[in-house]
Amino acid sequence: MGACCQTDRGTGVGEPALVLVGQPNVGKSVLFGALTGRYATVSNYPGTTVELRRGALRAGGAGRRRAVPGPEAPPSGVPRVVIDTPGVHSLVPRSDDERVTRDVLLETDAPVVVQVADAKNLRRALVVASELADAGVPLVMALNMVDEASSRGLAVDAAALSAALGVPVVETIATRGVGLEALVARLPEACPASAGALRATHAPPIEAAIGEVESLLPEDQEGGRLRAIALLCGDLELAAALGLAPAALARVGALRRQVEAETGQPLGFAIGRRRLEAADGVVAAVVRRGARHTGSVVGERLAQWSSHPWLGWPILALVLYLVYLLVGVFGAGTLVDALEEQVFGAWLGPWLTGVVQTWVPFELARDFLVGDYGVFTMAVPYAFAIVLPIVGTFFVAFSILEDSGYLPRLAVMLDRAFRLMGLNGKAVLPMVLGLGCDTMATMTTRILESRKERLQVTLLLALGVPCSAQLGVVLGMIAGAGTAGMAIWGGVVVGVLLAVGFLAARVLPGQRSDFILELPPLRLPEAANVLAKTAAQVEWYLKEVIPIFVVGTAALFVLDKIGWLAGLEAALAPLVVGWLGLPREAAGALLIGFLRRDYGAAGLFELSRAGALEPVQVVVSLVVITLFMPCIATLMMIQREYGGKIAAAVGGFVFPFALLVGGLLNAALRAWPLAGLSGVQ
Amino acid sequence: MAACPLCGGGLVSSGTCRGGCPLAGTCQLQCCPECGYQTVDESRSMVARLVRRLFGGTALDTASESGMPVEACAPQRGATLADLRPGEEAEVGDYGEMPEARQVRLAALGMAPGDRVRVVQRRPVPVIRVGETEIALGEEILSQVALARRG
Numbered sequence A: 001m002g003a004c005c006q007t008d009r010g011t012g013v014g015e016p017a018l019v020l021v022g023q024p025n026v027g028k029s030v031l032f033g034a035l036t037g038r039y040a041t042v043s044n045y046p047g048t049t050v051e052l053r054r055g056a057l058r059a060g061g062a063g064r065r066r067a068v069p070g071p072e073a074p075p076s077g078v079p080r081v082v083i084d085t086p087g088v089h090s091l092v093p094r095s096d097d098e099r100v101t102r103d104v105l106l107e108t109d110a111p112v113v114v115q116v117a118d119a120k121n122l123r124r125a126l127v128v129a130s131e132l133a134d135a136g137v138p139l140v141m142a143l144n145m146v147d148e149a150s151s152r153g154l155a156v157d158a159a160a161l162s163a164a165l166g167v168p169v170v171e172t173i174a175t176r177g178v179g180l181e182a183l184v185a186r187l188p189e190a191c192p193a194s195a196g197a198l199r200a201t202h203a204p205p206i207e208a209a210i211g212e213v214e215s216l217l218p219e220d221q222e223g224g225r226l227r228a229i230a231l232l233c234g235d236l237e238l239a240a241a242l243g244l245a246p247a248a249l250a251r252v253g254a255l256r257r258q259v260e261a262e263t264g265q266p267l268g269f270a271i272g273r274r275r276l277e278a279a280d281g282v283v284a285a286v287v288r289r290g291a292r293h294t295g296s297v298v299g300e301r302l303a304q305w306s307s308h309p310w311l312g313w314p315i316l317a318l319v320l321y322l323v324y325l326l327v328g329v330f331g332a333g334t335l336v337d338a339l340e341e342q343v344f345g346a347w348l349g350p351w352l353t354g355v356v357q358t359w360v361p362f363e364l365a366r367d368f369l370v371g372d373y374g375v376f377t378m379a380v381p382y383a384f385a386i387v388l389p390i391v392g393t394f395f396v397a398f399s400i401l402e403d404s405g406y407l408p409r410l411a412v413m414l415d416r417a418f419r420l421m422g423l424n425g426k427a428v429l430p431m432v433l434g435l436g437c438d439t440m441a442t443m444t445t446r447i448l449e450s451r452k453e454r455l456q457v458t459l460l461l462a463l464g465v466p467c468s469a470q471l472g473v474v475l476g477m478i479a480g481a482g483t484a485g486m487a488i489w490g491g492v493v494v495g496v497l498l499a500v501g502f503l504a505a506r507v508l509p510g511q512r513s514d515f516i517l518e519l520p521p522l523r524l525p526e527a528a529n530v531l532a533k534t535a536a537q538v539e540w541y542l543k544e545v546i547p548i549f550v551v552g553t554a555a556l557f558v559l560d561k562i563g564w565l566a567g568l569e570a571a572l573a574p575l576v577v578g579w580l581g582l583p584r585e586a587a588g589a590l591l592i593g594f595l596r597r598d599y600g601a602a603g604l605f606e607l608s609r610a611g612a613l614e615p616v617q618v619v620v621s622l623v624v625i626t627l628f629m630p631c632i633a634t635l636m637m638i639q640r641e642y643g644g645k646i647a648a649a650v651g652g653f654v655f656p657f658a659l660l661v662g663g664l665l666n667a668a669l670r671a672w673p674l675a676g677l678s679g680v681q
Numbered sequence B: 001m002a003a004c005p006l007c008g009g010g011l012v013s014s015g016t017c018r019g020g021c022p023l024a025g026t027c028q029l030q031c032c033p034e035c036g037y038q039t040v041d042e043s044r045s046m047v048a049r050l051v052r053r054l055f056g057g058t059a060l061d062t063a064s065e066s067g068m069p070v071e072a073c074a075p076q077r078g079a080t081l082a083d084l085r086p087g088e089e090a091e092v093g094d095y096g097e098m099p100e101a102r103q104v105r106l107a108a109l110g111m112a113p114g115d116r117v118r119v120v121q122r123r124p125v126p127v128i129r130v131g132e133t134e135i136a137l138g139e140e141i142l143s144q145v146a147l148a149r150r151g
Helices: A028-036 A096-107 A119-135 A146-151 A158-165 A180-189 A204-216 A224-232 A236-242 A246-263 A267-286 A294-306 A312-359 A363-370 A375-404 A406-420 A425-434 A438-447 A451-464 A468-507 A527-561 A564-579 A586-593 A597-609 A615-627 A632-642 A644-671 B046-055 B100-108
Strands: A017-022 A053-056 A081-084 A112-118 A138-144 A154-156 A169-171 A287-289 A516-519 B029-031 B038-040 B089-092 B116-121 B127-130 B133-137 B147-150
Touching: A017 A028, A017 A096, A017 A119, A028 A053, A028 A081, A028 A112, A028 A180, A096 A119, A096 A224, A112 A119, A112 A180, A119 A138, A119 A146, A119 A154, A119 A224, A119 A267, A138 A158, A138 A180, A146 A154, A146 A294, A158 A169, A158 A267, A169 A180, A204 A224, A204 A246, A204 A267, A224 A236, A224 A246, A246 A267, A267 A287, A267 B100, A294 A312, A294 A406, A312 A363, A312 A375, A312 A406, A312 A468, A363 A375, A363 A527, A375 A406, A375 A468, A375 A527, A375 A597, A406 A425, A406 A468, A406 A516, A406 B133, A425 A438, A425 A451, A438 A451, A438 A632, A451 A468, A451 A615, A451 A632, A451 A644, A468 A597, A468 A615, A468 A644, A516 B100, A527 A564, A527 A586, A527 A597, A564 A586, A564 A644, A586 A597, A586 A615, A597 A615, A615 A644, A632 A644
Parallel strands: A017 A081, A017 A112, A112 A138, A138 A169
Antiparallel strands: A053 A081, A154 A287, A516 B133, B029 B038, B089 B116, B089 B147, B116 B127, B127 B133
């Protein structure tokens, strides 16, 4: 991804654009949403944006709840395209996502950069601002989250800051739409910060080296100073993209060694440190400290408790219990009952059947629509009556968790367990994200630094992290197997994850990367953001899932009509009935489980609600379906990220392994029956 | 890390003693790269750590106290972030031979030599506070951050 830019062919990105740049978790995505009206994933944890998102600057460009001033509102001379970039700690990139951002900056024709700065961490923002000054791009600074800064007793003098940097500075609270109009209005004043206090001057040998490397660069390049610094710091991909001659490259390497010998420090570090010093000077001039507000103190205390060595566990249990109440009890219980039995069972179903019986002349078409494996009798109720309420409530719960900032603290609590698997707490984030959607999470594994860790987490996601839809169905079904059943299911799945992770850590080559994770403050989630996020996720889910449900149903329908379904069930009987100890009809659910785990789980849910499964069978079937591949989309994502070989290997491991574990569990549960599992249905 | 008591040069672990001793893996001696003088590496002694914990003393950073340049060495004998208890504050000293990527990453999070940090917690994972930023750090990173001044 990094070397996508062919600078010698002119521009990679093309048209002028407004580029949002900033550290992770400072509110770029919120701002992007407000400026374009498009939804970007917004969360309170670092690393949400791993790809570029672009949108058109909306008229007025301001908050959702404001009257839009009219189509001509964006001032003239301001680019109409807005690009949201992955968060960067530095524009001298250390990871793929940082490289993406740097490339966009240097490749876009005439970019206007909006640096989103966290007002309470101004010092760090100024380090990036200093790099932007070296890039020579026109800049406006959005001083975001001024509310959080002031609740911590920090007052930033925006006017003084603007004077010091030589660029417009606008105070914003992006989540509430505060200051966005002013921001858009000041975009035409954007100018390079090169003249300001942040143009860090380095030690003479370093400056000399930068100057010499700059003279080696192709002439017509903007941001020569930043490029020169990146090259000196050993950014080989940039050297390749610039098409630097081997001789020039050798000279750069020699300069670097020479400077490091003279200064006695790694060059990248020396430059970063000088930037910090320049930032310190500005911070001292523009930030005043007062007393913290009580609200912020309470929040901080809570934040500390949530990652406390032992208080953290009851808090984690409480969080899980609340999620269970919302998703398992309310979503999978109350809502599913209401929708499935009332809306679909009593009203919509009979009505649709009546309509189809009356108006559709062909029996085959009637069967396809409302037969045993009909679109309206299977696909639609599965999608809307079983999966939607469960997924919807889960998305609400998950959005609240994301926005609250609890997830990084969860990473702290679970670091130990992940170390057993040769990973560290950072891998918790994609795994937890997998509870929302495994496909999305597979993409998020990019935040992990080594390929070994990425592959390992991808495998674990594919194997045993149930996505929201499936988790909901599981939570709903497990009630039938009682607490013992839930404990067995959880124990087996977690045990399998740990065991496979442990083994994979030893089999896959590579190293564990550093655990360095910023912990954002706990925040009260904004209702509007939670709802918008939930809505966007539900919409995406339905778009992605309904076609698969319909295709899966159609496949079952065809198999049934040509008489193969019974044959398949008979053929699978040794496996399903003999090995797994499930009723024959479960074969259908397992078959469609190949398409999506939750689709298969919904089939099992139906069977269990009809009383066709004993508690032992519920547990076994759930374990099997949980360990299946999440869905076809995940497999395709793995193929996209790692290539066909790895995808085939993961698939070839996951399905047989799931059946193996299920069969062993079945044998174990039948050999040693548990009192708690034989009871209530 | 401390200066060599004989010549004032840096001390390194037994693994780099001259001649590549076959017992290097378990040996508690460290050698001065300048003169080859051997001393016992306190950080590898459980008893020494226990005594320090009991009596609250800290390993002396003789080099920085005597104004000598702090050389890069691992394992280090001077006080590091790993020696601080929750609630304690300190000024970050040299990063020594920490891998450059790690140094740059810490600096980008606002934690560079000379900055004041406070240890928020040690378990389950160490959490450090710099300014308004809280950072969770692996234990192995903590022990690579020397302290310039404690308290």
